[in-house]
Amino acid sequence: MPIDEVKEKLKRGVMAAVQLPNVSDSEFEASLTELRELAKTLGFEIIRTFIQKRAGFDRTGYLGIGKRQEIRGFVNNEWVSAVSQENVEGGAQDSDTDIADQEIAGNVDVMFIDHEISPFQARTLEVEVGCEVMDRTMVILEIFHRNARSRAARAQVEIARLGYMAPHLREAAKLAGPQGRQRSGTGGRGAGESHTELDRRKIRDRIAELQKELVAMDLERKTQRARRQENQGLASVTLVGYTNAGKSTLMRALTGSEVLVANKLFATLDTTVRTLYPESVPRVLVSDTVGFIKNLPHGLVASFKSTLEEALDASLLLHVIDASDPGFERQLEVTDKVLKEIGADVVPRIRVFNKIDHVGDVAQQAERKMALRDKYLNCIVMSARQPEDVAMLHQKIVASFQQQFVETELFLPWSAQQLRKEIYENCEVQEERADEHGAFFRVRGEPAAVEKLREQFEQVR
């Protein structure tokens, strides 16, 4: 029942894409699936997909005129049995589909386009179809914008957004005659309105300014490294990997936050930190990151990397891979490469091959499982939908922290008994005994965590 609630709150979108002759069906499908996921991240349910095979994009409106009219009919619910309906989902066109369409048509908030289109094409589409248009680049920028945490990441994303917006603003300005309608602040682009007044020069200045700031921040990053050292005592796990690999699903399964997510719609967007559940010693924090994207527009690479940099703060990375995706090996390589580029290759890592249940039949699953285990030492092959598998991953995470445990004794004076719970939260207590001065604990814990406690206790002495 919470699922229905969630559905109700989703905004409605349609998706449209041109399939060029040199793009295979599977590539094309994969890209659409990815865009659907990305749109979902922004709170949209894609209620309908329109595709068109063409030799090239239409210069005026990306899609051909007939397709544009068809979409207009759907978006405005003036559904007539249009002539040239060649729809993807369901494949063949029959009268049943028409009836179904009539039921779901209308009330479309946004049309998503699976390419980067020109401002002119976007405007044509908005006017003709009669709803807001977001292209692939804009969708990704919006996601990065929401995920950028650090100052550097925010600056980097803003540079990319300004670069993207500039030509769109010019197009809007051309249009903004007395009757002109402005491109409204799409998908929560709150600042969109005021940006409309910025001219090209102002945008250029702002970009230059941000770039200068970024250089200055490079120095700050060194401090960040220091902070990372400091955080080392905290057991924290960060999920990285491609969009649609199952990171958010795993995050929910590992932290028992299913209900929370359903109620707090899109809590997953916010890479909020949660605790591993059932709780463990040491207490482990789990966080999600912005996903890798197969068709990442070149101009967005820098912002993606900076958004990913929070992975540096983790003490363990879970690299989640969709084992059922034909291109998973290439994706794995790209992820490794980018993690190295941002300096996260020093962080210990577990490879998690997910969605094994989605690989062919049982025999094929077993075969793939063996092959993966052979090739990638210490990896996990699993399905996020199998509670036993999730429990196994949970165990492996906890074990990887306990591996480095040291055994030692801590002394806590009676005057500082309020710190007792710190010991139990951060270590495994093997034995506890007391004398007139205080309590002695024989503990097992992470070296850094134990040291931190010891220092803390020294101070209260």
Ligand SMILES: Nc1nc2c(ncn2[C@@H]2O[C@H](COP(=O)(O)OP(=O)(O)O)[C@@H](O)[C@H]2O)c(=O)[nH]1
């Ligand atoms: N069959 C199968 N589907 C999964 C599994 N894990 C996740 N999914 C589905 O894959 C889609 C993407 O998952 P999500 O967690 O949003 O991926 P993210 O983009 O990495 O956060 C969702 O529809 C999930 O239900 C799995 O182990 N098996």
Ligand SMILES: [Mg+2]
């Ligand atoms: Mg996710």
